[in-house]
Amino acid sequence: MKKAMIQYPGLAGKIVFNTGAASGIGLAMAHAFASQGASLMLLDIDEASLLKAKAVLEEAYPTVRVEIFVGSITDPKALDAAAEQTIKTFGRLDVLLNNAGISMNKPALDITPDEWRRAIDIDLSGIFFCCQAAARRMIHNGGGVILATASMWGLVSSARRSAYCAAKAGVVSLCKSLAVEWAEHHIRVNAICPGYIQTALVSDLVSRGVLDEQALHARTPLGRMGTPEEVAHTALYLASDLAGFITGHAMVIDGGWTADGY
Template sequence: MDSGLLENTTAVITGGAQGLGLSTATYLAQHGARIAILDLNGDNASTQAANLPGSGHIGLRCDVTSAKDRTEAIEKVLDSLGTIDVLVNNAGIQYHSEGHNMPEEKWLKVVDVNLNSVMFMSRDVSHTMIRNRKGSIVNIGSIASFQAMPGRAVYSATKTAILGLSRNLAVDWGKYNIRVNTVCPGYHDTPLFREYVDNGKLDPEVIKSRIPMGRLGLAEDIGKAVLFFASELSAYVTGQAIMVDGGYTTYGAPGAIV
């Protein structure tokens, strides 16, 4: 399994203590990376980092919306792992409400976690990458970066903004050999997904029937796309977004019959 593609590479993954962040951390570690998981849940972050394949990984508590937390966490990562080559901005939350009922504090909270933190984690880590004249930042978008869904205005707005942010940072930092790309997952069976299935806001069978490949995403599907952007396989690729959704967004006419 170890391709060696991420040998001598240090990767920071926000929100990496569970779900897609954890499966991505696992996949990158399998390909040689040393991982720092930064997560609101510090205990989970440490436990999961200790269980990753290979050695030398760390897990730290960090609320990515807090400037103090980000600064302290990045210092600890640099102390422990020496540098940062890859940043995966994965931490994300949802809040569902139709526009006319949207509470302002919920809107602001989702924007803070899903968008502002991506900007400021990237800014804070860029100083190391600029010094190194090397780095890859991978932001996690969504099918909601491209499609509207009922009650998902704030989620979709932040995930769409990620595309513009990624493109613009790619332009700013190309001269420093820092690449910025976006991976847009389709539906994956994570704790976030389960929460919405359990409260009746997602129906897995309807979703599967809407996916040309007929299945939800597997744990390693996102890791594979992140590995591409994190490694030299994408050495000349920046400002791009890739859908990892089994064809969900490309399928425009579910009712059409051959």
């Protein structure tokens, strides 16, 4: 994403903690928030891609400070350390982009206990631990914004996705619960629910024959996949002052997939 086409109110100067930021939707979000003049703390388990993302962002947005933290969202101690490093570096933490996640497409009868636990650990528990680590700091700021990248599979379900659907439905419910609980701290919490988006996660499933790209296009009323930049723009809006009265919401960005019950 190049320079901002639109300036969203309330984002310049904000400190953004972005997980899964080395690739796909998280990386597009990093570009989008940098384009608004926000500073970035990027977390991912993939150190090489994280370093590359930092270099590209610093070149594209020379006035924006970009810091990185290598760690897993399944590790509450690492998340606490990352949030603390954000405070030490930037003095505050305003926005959490709770985005890291993995796919899990497998028939329910074939999922091993380790595979089930890994999907829930990363796609649900990791999201909760990030919320805790960030909100503990946001409370000291007098508020903040948390956005979780859930999925349309958190709102509707499908065969061979039981762990993923359960985790993402959990994320949608978690966002609603935390939105209510933390409203008194002026922390807004919302879920973003993308349909199929062109990222490495989907390319990998297509290349392994798990997903059929043409069938996905045909099933989507708008006839294509979404782009990471389109999801990033949704995050800009929800994090901005324009969305100041939106909390506990699950916003779908799926080209009409979930609207089509046929």
